[in-house]
Amino acid sequence: MAVFRNHFLPVCVLILSLSTLLTSTVSTSSTQKPSRATTVTVSDFGARGDGKTDDTQAFVNAWKKACSTSGAVLLVPKGKTYLLKAIRFQGPCKSPLTIQIFGALEASENRSDYKDKRHWLTFDAVNNLSVDGGTTGNIDGNGKIWWQNSCKINPSKPCTKAPTALTFYNSKNVKVTNLRVRNAQQIQVSFEKCANVIASNVAVTAPEDSPNTDGIHITNTQNIQVINSIIGTGDDCISIESGSQNVQIKDITCGPGHGISIGSLGDDNTRAYVSGVTVDGAKLSGTDNGVRIKTYQGGSGTASNIKFQNIQMNNVKNPIIIDQNYCDKSKPCKKQKSAVQVRNVVYRNIKGTSASGMAIKFDCSKSYPCKGIVLQNVNLQGGKATCSNAQVMGQGSVSPHCTNT
Numbered sequence: 001m002a003v004f005r006n007h008f009l010p011v012c013v014l015i016l017s018l019s020t021l022l023t024s025t026v027s028t029s030s031t032q033k034p035s036r037a038t039t040v041t042v043s044d045f046g047a048r049g050d051g052k053t054d055d056t057q058a059f060v061n062a063w064k065k066a067c068s069t070s071g072a073v074l075l076v077p078k079g080k081t082y083l084l085k086a087i088r089f090q091g092p093c094k095s096p097l098t099i100q101i102f103g104a105l106e107a108s109e110n111r112s113d114y115k116d117k118r119h120w121l122t123f124d125a126v127n128n129l130s131v132d133g134g135t136t137g138n139i140d141g142n143g144k145i146w147w148q149n150s151c152k153i154n155p156s157k158p159c160t161k162a163p164t165a166l167t168f169y170n171s172k173n174v175k176v177t178n179l180r181v182r183n184a185q186q187i188q189v190s191f192e193k194c195a196n197v198i199a200s201n202v203a204v205t206a207p208e209d210s211p212n213t214d215g216i217h218i219t220n221t222q223n224i225q226v227i228n229s230i231i232g233t234g235d236d237c238i239s240i241e242s243g244s245q246n247v248q249i250k251d252i253t254c255g256p257g258h259g260i261s262i263g264s265l266g267d268d269n270t271r272a273y274v275s276g277v278t279v280d281g282a283k284l285s286g287t288d289n290g291v292r293i294k295t296y297q298g299g300s301g302t303a304s305n306i307k308f309q310n311i312q313m314n315n316v317k318n319p320i321i322i323d324q325n326y327c328d329k330s331k332p333c334k335k336q337k338s339a340v341q342v343r344n345v346v347y348r349n350i351k352g353t354s355a356s357g358m359a360i361k362f363d364c365s366k367s368y369p370c371k372g373i374v375l376q377n378v379n380l381q382g383g384k385a386t387c388s389n390a391q392v393m394g395q396g397s398v399s400p401h402c403t404n405t
Ligand SMILES: *[C@@H]1O[C@H](CO)[C@@H](O)[C@H](O)[C@H]1NC(C)=O
Pocket: 092, 093, 094, 095, 096, 097, 127, 128, 173
């Protein structure tokens, strides 16, 4: 893990100093070299912010200006609500860019306003991007219309995709801070194919019964920190999928929802790789799972070097779970030998209560048993432990104990 830290630290310093630089240039005089930050305000491009007028084109035009201006700050003023259709904020931009979302963004309820049905607001190929919600910024996906039409809510409807509220795609050096996101159409915030990301002080909310509204979704992303954030939603609090490496989750509060998940991995016989995930400092309350690794039968690849530590569970149905027979399909998944190999997973200082009679469940693949599972100072009350096809080592005090390792 020493290598991990040494590798990550310069990235953080880089991003932090980048944002400091941007903030300081905003307030300094025009005599300061090399260039003064130019504030580009969406209202200068015709955005009304009355919550009724479609402000999409004004945002697109303001983005074009900010993205092509050196050292720009794109400002969404506070105290107003901007109604928006799907927008792709396309990079690359001329220089590092800050976007201050101090007002409220609200998604159009007309499903025809989402061409690909997969995205609402997307930042694509924008390197050195800082998104700051200040004390007032709010992003509302207005997802009710999508939830009602989900096959998970209404089985007579076909299973279709719904948009992710906020996507960062193919972007390096991204900082997201002080942002409130709610009621996404489907996934709330997604980092896909990104590198060097810090997300801090993010608050995500949606009703417990909103379908597939993962709080923060991380896929194909390297060197990402999610810190100091509060997530209550209808699906995973944080989900970490294939291609993700060096993921640090720190000081997170989850609930309601499905807990912190690695996976699902190996769906449709795919090859998956996830490594170097640390969850350090988390409080989960009333969630379906606490810390979970979920893989489909028939997949391949590995999920390795994972650490869950300093975690409080309150009334969690499955506080610690590895599920290698995961299946979230309309039809039952068929039995298959191949599996994503789960290796080197440490659970340390995990305390609290189970809401279901199950505290620890390792349901691993018979042909690819879980290897190097360490339980250290684990005390979960109100539940038993069942461990199938898992090499489990206990250290310090561990309760409950596996009945069948
Ligand atoms: C982003 O930052 C990197 C590292 O400082 C730099 O090489 C690159 O040119 C920057 N790109 C933009 C668009 O600011």
